[in-house]
Amino acid sequence: MNDDSARLRRLFLFDAVCDAGGIGQAAARAGRSQPAVSLAIGKLEVSFGVTLFERGYGGSELTTEGAILHRRVKRMLSQIEQAVAELLGGVEMPSRAVSSVCRHLTDAQVRCHIAIAHRGSASEAAQQLGISPPAVHRAARELERTVGMTLYRRRVHSVSANPVGVEFARRLSLALYEIVQAGEELSSARGQLTGRVAIGVLPMLPPRLVARATQRLLRSHPHATVTLQEGSHAALLTDLRFGAIDAIVGALREPRLSGAVIETGLFEDPYVVAVRKGHRLAAQSVISTADLAAFDWVAPQRGMPRRVVIDAMLSRLPHRPRLVVETSSLAMIMAMLMESDCITLLSRSQIRQAYPGDELVALDVATSGAGRTVGLTTRHDWLATEVQEAFLAQLREESLQEVL
Numbered sequence: 001m002n003d004d005s006a007r008l009r010r011l012f013l014f015d016a017v018c019d020a021g022g023i024g025q026a027a028a029r030a031g032r033s034q035p036a037v038s039l040a041i042g043k044l045e046v047s048f049g050v051t052l053f054e055r056g057y058g059g060s061e062l063t064t065e066g067a068i069l070h071r072r073v074k075r076m077l078s079q080i081e082q083a084v085a086e087l088l089g090g091v092e093m094p095s096r097a098v099s100s101v102c103r104h105l106t107d108a109q110v111r112c113h114i115a116i117a118h119r120g121s122a123s124e125a126a127q128q129l130g131i132s133p134p135a136v137h138r139a140a141r142e143l144e145r146t147v148g149m150t151l152y153r154r155r156v157h158s159v160s161a162n163p164v165g166v167e168f169a170r171r172l173s174l175a176l177y178e179i180v181q182a183g184e185e186l187s188s189a190r191g192q193l194t195g196r197v198a199i200g201v202l203p204m205l206p207p208r209l210v211a212r213a214t215q216r217l218l219r220s221h222p223h224a225t226v227t228l229q230e231g232s233h234a235a236l237l238t239d240l241r242f243g244a245i246d247a248i249v250g251a252l253r254e255p256r257l258s259g260a261v262i263e264t265g266l267f268e269d270p271y272v273v274a275v276r277k278g279h280r281l282a283a284q285s286v287i288s289t290a291d292l293a294a295f296d297w298v299a300p301q302r303g304m305p306r307r308v309v310i311d312a313m314l315s316r317l318p319h320r321p322r323l324v325v326e327t328s329s330l331a332m333i334m335a336m337l338m339e340s341d342c343i344t345l346l347s348r349s350q351i352r353q354a355y356p357g358d359e360l361v362a363l364d365v366a367t368s369g370a371g372r373t374v375g376l377t378t379r380h381d382w383l384a385t386e387v388q389e390a391f392l393a394q395l396r397e398e399s400l401q402e403v404l
Helices: 003-020 023-030 034-048 064-087 095-103 107-119 122-129 133-147 163-189 207-220 233-242 289-293 305-315 330-339 348-353 386-403
Strands: 053-056 059-062 152-154 159-161 196-201 225-230 247-251 261-276 297-299 323-326 344-347 360-362 371-379
Touching (some): 003 064, 034 064, 122 133, 196 233, 207 386, 233 247, 261 330, 344 348
Antiparallel strands (some): 261 344
């Protein structure tokens, strides 16, 4: 670990100076010397490249940049305190004691614990962090002593986080992400249109929707970085809850999720029965259930919302046709349609964006009003940066084209 290994303690002292109104007052409250607090604040200013306080005889006043950082630090501290309070939920503990536990957490303890929970073991965490396994084990033991709770499963040759430890790591990971956000907001305050947006994309989302939104963002914020990660709903939801991604774009699940996340619809996307342009059924004006049963079908795996609709449709046919391919890959579904006489169920947006030249055709077949809502899933307490808000605005603009 590098010089940033003491950043958490410096952020605690920064908050103390903000609350006390001066370095001397904060030093007295924290039981530290005034030079030590001054040094900590100075190192924070160097690491962020800003001046945090205007110092005068009456104390220390936050600069504009200092106020930006303090907002995020307050959010970080609130989340850490909530995480500790929930961790010790079964123990009667006053808020002052919870705050004391939080102030004794170190970067080494927190970062090692998060890595153990993410990677599944202490040895994998050591490899990720680039430190020795004994250092990770030592940090884990110290963390358990600090919080007074068992956070790990210990076996002969491995140490991994138990369910309580995994949830605690998730909360700590979100808290630390506030400081990443602070760095980006401070860059924006200096006029640097940089920033990071990490988006999870569900497999069946037409990729051109997100690609167009990304291009619109990069025209207004040319130095922004966009990370697009495709994955299953369960995997992306885990990443979202840990703060590894900022939002998920794709079909919303029914029933809608609640609690730690917020789902917001972008546009309705009805289902249609689809074939390639030269398919025999594409030339028919009237299509019977026997026609649909005469061809092989391609479908997503069981458990996906569209598979439920397909299974219901096929159950009403004279006989059940073969499902020759089951895949959640939109690209593979498209390829199967283009290279065979297979039939599938796609959404309207997938037909529009599939291939240039209208190479896929929507058949005139009733689907009983079935469809999906394409939308955004975000954390309920997420405070987006300027760049992240700009990306969401561009995505909403692009989504309006799907409604027309």
